[in-house]
Amino acid sequence: MAKKIVAFAAAVALAAGLTACATPTPYQPNIPGQATSGGYSEMRLEPDRWRVTFAGNSLTSRETVEAYLLFRSAELTVQQGYDWFEIVDRHTNRDAHTYVEPDPLYHPWYGYSYWRPSWRYYGHRFGGWRSWDPFWGDPFWADRVDVTTVERFEAAAEVVMHHGAKPAGDPRAFDARAVIDNLRPRIQYPAPRK
DSSP states (O other): OHHHHHHHHHHHHHHHHHHHTOSOOOSOBOOTTOSSOOEEEEEEEETTEEEEEEEOOTTSOHHHHHHHHHHHHHHHHHHTTOSEEEEEEEEEEEEEEEEEEEOTTEETTTEEOSOOOOEEEEETTTTEEEEEOGGGOOGGGSOOEEEEEEEEEEEEEEEEEEOSOOOTTOTTEEEHHHHHHHHGGGOOOOOOOO
């Protein structure tokens, strides 16, 4: 009985924790202790060279993480007084964890304890009422575990900032103001605090 209480308390705590972070990472600085984890960070390497990173939580898609990285790079370029930036190194890391949760009511040695689901149904082909019990096996209940894979993405780039017009034909060069204008409609900022 104590195991069941501990399992129930763990499930309630997990549900409360998941409710707190039930939104994708908004466009925000990555500061520990925020309501939603993740965000951007940057580090100056040289006067015109920066390393920019954006980390998302498990609800943030890879596409969003990479778009926020470009947006932050463009925003930082304009803030530093430059016109365009060049990405000299960029990569996206995927962190995936698979969790296997057993059915809390099922025990592998003696089946379901205390309570177990069972149904009665009327089968025309069988000529009357029948009952179904998962103890006797069924493809629906064959997997007595719940398998979940949670993935998180983090994108990082090293950018070099420049003055003047962006060179034509260079796929690594981005006009900072054009990137900001094009990506701004897709950016989700954190909800204001009440």
